[in-house]
Amino acid sequence: MKKLLSLLLAAAMAVSALTGCSGDNNSSAGNAGDEVTGTVVLKVAHNMDFVTIPDAVLAAGERLNAKYASEGRDLKIEFETDYSSIDWTEYHNNVIFAQKNGEGPDIFSLDSDVAGFVKANMLLDISDMMTEDFVDGIFTPFMVDGKAYGMPFDLPVRVIYYNKAALKTIGWSDEQIAALPQQMASGEFTWEQFLALCAEVQSKGAAEWGLAHRPGAGNDFLDVMMTLGGEYISEDGKLVFDSEGLQRFFQEIYDNANVTKITPTNLSQMGWPTINKMVGDGTAFAYYGPIYSATYVAGAVEKTPEQFAEDVGFAVFPASQYNSQPFCIAAPQGMGINANTQYPEICKDLFRELYSGESIGQLSHHADTIFTLSSVKAANEMEDIKTNPILKEVGYMADLSISEPNVEGFTTFVTEMHKQIVLLELGQTTPEQAVADLKTQVEINLDADIVVYK
Amino acid sequence: MKRNMRQKNMQAYFFLSPFLIFITVLYILPAILTVAMAFTKLDSAFIWEFNGLNNFRKIFKDPNTIIIIKNTLFYVLVTIVFTVVLDLFFAIMTTYFIQDERKGNLFKAILMIPMITPAVVYSVLWIWLLEATDTGLANQFYLALGGTQAVNWIAQYPFTVVILATLLTSIAYGTTVFSSAVKSIPENQFRAARVDGAGEWEIVRNIILPNLRFHITFITLWETLGLLTNYVTIMLITNGGPGVQTEVWALSSYHKAFADSQYGYGAAISVLLILVVMVLMLVIAAVMRRQEKSQG
The missing domain is CATH 3.40.190.10 (Periplasmic binding protein-like II)
Structure with a gap:
C-alpha cells in the first residue's frame, strides 16, 4: 500500500511537472494593480490540533470586513479552511501538491522547512512586515537569504x-x-x-x-x-x-x-x-x-x-x-502567504490587522491557550498573558531567548x-x-x- | 475453427483491457517515473533536478547499506523458512490428519485472524503485549515466572519480534493453498500406500510433499516477493530501529523519501528493489510454465 502511495505520488509529481505547476487561485480578481472588489475567498491551511493560529486569521478577516463596510468599500473576505492533524512532512507535501494542482492555500501554517517552501516558489516575501511591533529577532526562523517568508504568531x-x-x-x-x-x-x-x-x-x-x-x-x-x-x-x-x-x-x-x-x-x-x-x-x-x-x-x-x-x-x-x-x-509557529495567491495585499492586510490592528487580542488569546509568550510585544502586555498562571512566571525568558535560523x-x-x-x-x-x-x-x-x- | 479462436481471443482481450489500462496508469507509469526520479535530487521543494548517478553512489558509499542488505536477507530467509514449514505443517494437519473438514476449516479460520486484522491494530497489539514496563503483558508473565525486572523486548530482540509478528500474518495464505493442494491428491495414492504398509510419516514424505513441490516453490517465491516489498509491520513495531537494526531495503526507501524528504535517493533505493522483484517475478513465471508443462 505504501509502495503504491509512493508511486502515485511520483505520478502526481510528474503530471504537475508536465503541466507547469500553475498556482492561480479560484476567485475573481482584477489585474495586478486593480482594486479587488466583491467577495474574495481565501483558503487557509493549518496543521496540528490547536487551531488558535488560523482562528486568529479568521477573526482578523471579520474585523477587516467590518472595517471595509464602514469605509463603504465593496470587499468581503470569506474563508475556506483546511485543518489537518498529521505529520509535518506529510502536511508540507500536501500543501505543495495542492499548489501544483492549482488548489494551493492562500495562507498556510509553516513547518520548519521554510526553505523548502521558498525553493518551491510558494512563499511571498513579507520582509516589509518586520516592524518594531514584533519581539526582536523573532523572524529569524522564517528568514531565507535575508528575506522574511513567514509571520511568527507566538514565542514558544x-x-x-x-x-x-x-x-x-x-x-x-x-x-x-x-x-x-x-x-x-x-x-x-x-x-x-x-x-x-x-x-x-x-x-x-x-x-x-x-x-x-x-x-x-x-x-x-x-x-x-x-x-x-x-x-x-x-x-x-x-x-x-x-x-x-x-x-x-x-x-x-x-x-x-x-x-x-x-x-x-x-x-x-x-x-x-x-x-x-x-x-x-x-x-x-x-x-x-x-x-x-x-x-x-x-x-x-x-x-x-x-x-x-x-x-x-x-x-x-x-x-x-x-x-x-x-x-x-524560541521556536515560533508561523504562517506564510502563498507567492501565487491572487490576493497578496489582502493577505498582508490580514497579517497587519493581527500584529498592529485591533485583532492583537487574537494573538494573546492564542498564546494564553497554548501556554506561550507572543511574538508581538503588545500582545505580551495583554491580560490573557499577564494573568496566565504559567506564562506570568516565564515572561523574563523572552529576554534570554534565542531564535534559530532556518538551516x-x-x-x-x-x-x-x-x-x-x-x-x-x-x-x-x-x-x-x-x-x-x-x-x-x-x-x-x-x-x-x-x-x-x- | 481458427477464426472462432481468434474471435474468442479478441473478446478476452477486450474484457482484459480496462484492467491493463488501469495497471499501466497506476503502476507501470509511476514505476517508470520512479526510475526517472532515481536520477534526480528531488527533495521537499519537489523540483526535478537531475544529478546523474549520485543517488546510486550514495547507496554504495553508505556503510548502512551492507547492514540493511544483511537485515533484508536475514528477515526474508528466516521468515520464509518458518512460513513454509508452518504452512505445510498446518495444511497437512488440518487437511490430511483432521478428516473432519469443519474442524480443519475452523482451525484455518483462526489462523486467518492475524492476516485480516488491520496492520495498525495488529502492530499496536504487539507493542502493547511487549511493553517495556512492569505492566506489559509479556513482562507480567516474565516477572511472575521469576524475572527480576521488566525486559525491553522490542529493543533487545527487535528482529525476533518483527519476524514473529510477520510470521503470524503470513501463514494463513500458504496454509490455504497447501490445503487445497493436499485435497487434490487422488485418494487412491493414499490407499495404495497404506496397502503397501506405509506409515503416516512415509505418506507425508513420499506422497504429499512430492505432490506439493510446485506449490511449495510458488509460495516460497510469492512470499519472498511480499516480504521484500512489504515493510508495514516492521515500520509500525520498530520503525527499523533501534538504529538500523531492523531496517530492511523497502523500509529504507520509505524512510529516505518520506521521513527525510530525499525523494530522489528513496527512488534510487526503490529502483534496485524493483530490479530484484522483477527477477523474482520472472522466476515465478518460469516455475508456473514448468508446472503447466509437467501437468500437461
Whole structure:
C-alpha cells in the first residue's frame, strides 16, 4: 500500500511537472494593480490540533470586513479552511501538491522547512512586515537569504520542566524552590548542579526518574548540546558538525541512561502519552521540551493550568562548565502567504490587522491557550498573558531567548542524531562510535557545501 | 475453427483491457517515473533536478547499506523458512490428519485472524503485549515466572519480534493453498500406500510433499516477493530501529523519501528493489510454465 502511495505520488509529481505547476487561485480578481472588489475567498491551511493560529486569521478577516463596510468599500473576505492533524512532512507535501494542482492555500501554517517552501516558489516575501511591533529577532526562523517568508504568531520557548513537590520532598524550602528559576537564569545554578539534583531527587525516592525527554527526534536535544558548549549553526547560517560538542552531548546521554541512570533506557520506546503522564504526575522529576507541551502534560494528568503551575516549575537552560550563558531557544509557529495567491495585499492586510490592528487580542488569546509568550510585544502586555498562571512566571525568558535560523539539512541531522540517541540510551553503542556514525550519515546525506565540520 | 479462436481471443482481450489500462496508469507509469526520479535530487521543494548517478553512489558509499542488505536477507530467509514449514505443517494437519473438514476449516479460520486484522491494530497489539514496563503483558508473565525486572523486548530482540509478528500474518495464505493442494491428491495414492504398509510419516514424505513441490516453490517465491516489498509491520513495531537494526531495503526507501524528504535517493533505493522483484517475478513465471508443462 505504501509502495503504491509512493508511486502515485511520483505520478502526481510528474503530471504537475508536465503541466507547469500553475498556482492561480479560484476567485475573481482584477489585474495586478486593480482594486479587488466583491467577495474574495481565501483558503487557509493549518496543521496540528490547536487551531488558535488560523482562528486568529479568521477573526482578523471579520474585523477587516467590518472595517471595509464602514469605509463603504465593496470587499468581503470569506474563508475556506483546511485543518489537518498529521505529520509535518506529510502536511508540507500536501500543501505543495495542492499548489501544483492549482488548489494551493492562500495562507498556510509553516513547518520548519521554510526553505523548502521558498525553493518551491510558494512563499511571498513579507520582509516589509518586520516592524518594531514584533519581539526582536523573532523572524529569524522564517528568514531565507535575508528575506522574511513567514509571520511568527507566538514565542514558544524550549525550557526545562521540574517538579516542585519532589524538591519539597527532599527538603527544599518554598523560598529555595521559588528561587531556582532565577538562579538558573543568572548562571548561579549550573547544568552540572541540575543533573546532580535530578540524581538526588531520584535517589531519595522523590521521583522514579530524574530526567526525561521527548520520545522521538526533535530540536530539544540540541538545547542540551548547546548547554554543553556544542555548536550546530554557524554564524553565517550553516549546519555545523561539531565533533567535540557532539561527543560531550552523546557522552551525557549515555551516562544519564546507563551510568547515573536518571533517564530510562527505554524512553524512546515510550509514547507521548506515557511521557506526558510521567512529567505531569511527577514520575519524572525533570523534562526538557517546548513550553507549549505543558498543555499536553497538564491534559495527561487532567490538571487545570493553575493546578499544573502549582506542581511544575520552568527554567531556562542554565550555564555549564562549557557554556557560560543561560539561554532558551524560541521556536515560533508561523504562517506564510502563498507567492501565487491572487490576493497578496489582502493577505498582508490580514497579517497587519493581527500584529498592529485591533485583532492583537487574537494573538494573546492564542498564546494564553497554548501556554506561550507572543511574538508581538503588545500582545505580551495583554491580560490573557499577564494573568496566565504559567506564562506570568516565564515572561523574563523572552529576554534570554534565542531564535534559530532556518538551516538546510537540519531535519536530516536531527533525525540521524536521534537514531544515535536511542542506541546510546539502550547501551548499544558508545559515544565515540555514535559521533563517527553520525558523521558518516551527515557526509553521505548532506552536500559538503552546506555543512561546516569542526 | 481458427477464426472462432481468434474471435474468442479478441473478446478476452477486450474484457482484459480496462484492467491493463488501469495497471499501466497506476503502476507501470509511476514505476517508470520512479526510475526517472532515481536520477534526480528531488527533495521537499519537489523540483526535478537531475544529478546523474549520485543517488546510486550514495547507496554504495553508505556503510548502512551492507547492514540493511544483511537485515533484508536475514528477515526474508528466516521468515520464509518458518512460513513454509508452518504452512505445510498446518495444511497437512488440518487437511490430511483432521478428516473432519469443519474442524480443519475452523482451525484455518483462526489462523486467518492475524492476516485480516488491520496492520495498525495488529502492530499496536504487539507493542502493547511487549511493553517495556512492569505492566506489559509479556513482562507480567516474565516477572511472575521469576524475572527480576521488566525486559525491553522490542529493543533487545527487535528482529525476533518483527519476524514473529510477520510470521503470524503470513501463514494463513500458504496454509490455504497447501490445503487445497493436499485435497487434490487422488485418494487412491493414499490407499495404495497404506496397502503397501506405509506409515503416516512415509505418506507425508513420499506422497504429499512430492505432490506439493510446485506449490511449495510458488509460495516460497510469492512470499519472498511480499516480504521484500512489504515493510508495514516492521515500520509500525520498530520503525527499523533501534538504529538500523531492523531496517530492511523497502523500509529504507520509505524512510529516505518520506521521513527525510530525499525523494530522489528513496527512488534510487526503490529502483534496485524493483530490479530484484522483477527477477523474482520472472522466476515465478518460469516455475508456473514448468508446472503447466509437467501437468500437461
